[in-house]
Amino acid sequence: MNIALAKLVQSISPKVQLLPWSPITSSQIHTSLPLCRIVSGKYRISKKRDKPLTYEMANPPHYIAHRKTWNSWNTSNIKGGLRRSETAIEDEFIRRFMSGTWHGLVCSEVIIKRQFNHIRVAAIVRRAVSPTKMYFLLGYSEELLANWLQCPVTLELQTVDSFQDVVFKYI
């Protein structure tokens, strides 16, 4: 949203005086909801039609609960759920931590399922590092996440040979 606004400002040279009815002067809040609806979570077709997409990427967001399911499973999202914001932020943190710790190895979305105080983190990981390293990373991420989130965390990983295995289609 902010980037779109900044670009709009940049494109207008400073010498040109803004008209009083210009959208920049008249409305302070730039809402780009329709744009987001059309663009967000969707992938453009490449020229050579060789962009690999996973199943998750191949189905745009409006197919959630129809063709694909949520990546976060918890009771905060249901009506009257507790700790909505905390859960959302923690999930985002776990996702970033996972993609950083398992750098370049995570081939799918990080799936976070919460049961009682137990957090299960599932992902599909490439077998690009040695099993020893993988075991270390497993224990390392579990231990650190458990310490930060004050919950038992379990990593339930599935390994694949390469990213090719999770590719659903090419566009």
Add this chain to the structure above:
Amino acid sequence: MNVILQYYRSLGTARTLNLRIWRLNSTSADVATTTKGDEEEEFRVLDILKSRQRTKKKVTRRNDVQPDRADRMSIDQKWGNVWPGPKTFHPSSVPLPLRQGYVPKGHVPPGKKANAELMKIPNFLHLTPPVVKAQCEALKQFCTEWPSLLNSEEAIENHYPVETITSDYCHAGPTIRNPLARIATLRVKLSTLNLNKHAQDKFIRLVGERYDEETDLVTITADRCPLRQQNLDYVNYLLTACYHESWNVEDWEHDKTEEDMEYYDWDKNASKKSLVQWHLRATNMPNDLSDMDYVEYDISKIPNGEEYKNAVSSLMNNGESEETLKNYGAAVRKLLGLPEAKI
């Protein structure tokens, strides 16, 4: 044993001999040297496109990846040992040909391997019927028998008239406490309380809308304290306090007149007095009753008196309607010995 050993030994020597013979006969070493010499003598070819150097990248296949566990499973294994607890789906330990995913018509849905959709959905592979049965069997030793006297709903209601309702909540989060679990509700049937007419009336007034006339239930809910036990104590206190307060009779309660009555009490009204007077006059009996005697007069002595009482009470309490008026008319006709109304 010796013979066999010797035989083997002889075989071994024969093999080595053979090898030696082959070695002598082979010309591979000579050929190699000649080809090398030929290449050196040839002109070098300028390879502009560098097609020779462009070698294919080595495809490294890890040989330490174990084959799927599912392929080696016997068909009579105990599934509960393979999948003992809740776990994210793992394709190599589930021997089922699963597929999941939406594809256009004519295509095949993605298989179980590297399928994130299967990992997302919660599975119940740890709760197969035999496992549930086994767990129930294990829990049986901790269960006690249901009391044989409490064999019906009525019996339970008789022995335990007070019902407390609390809710336990199951949710995901670092704490298992849910603030909604503190709410406690107490339910009791008013008829099970030991109350006389005055006390019952006062009790209903004290509890207000917590009393439901249709079901005769008094429901007291408390959520003001932070803990469930505190709320339960408070609810019990409220019931006790209301009960004892309803038995108290204050001085000013005696000043209640007929105009203050919240409902029509036929016994205390002029209707009964006139009925009794009429009855005494009709039967030529002496009338020397005081006001209290009128109130306490046994209505069952008068033929059809009870019906008349009910008809008047319902007319006054429930308001005028076609039915109450009709009842009233019929009761009066019966009382006076008149024939029934012809329509």
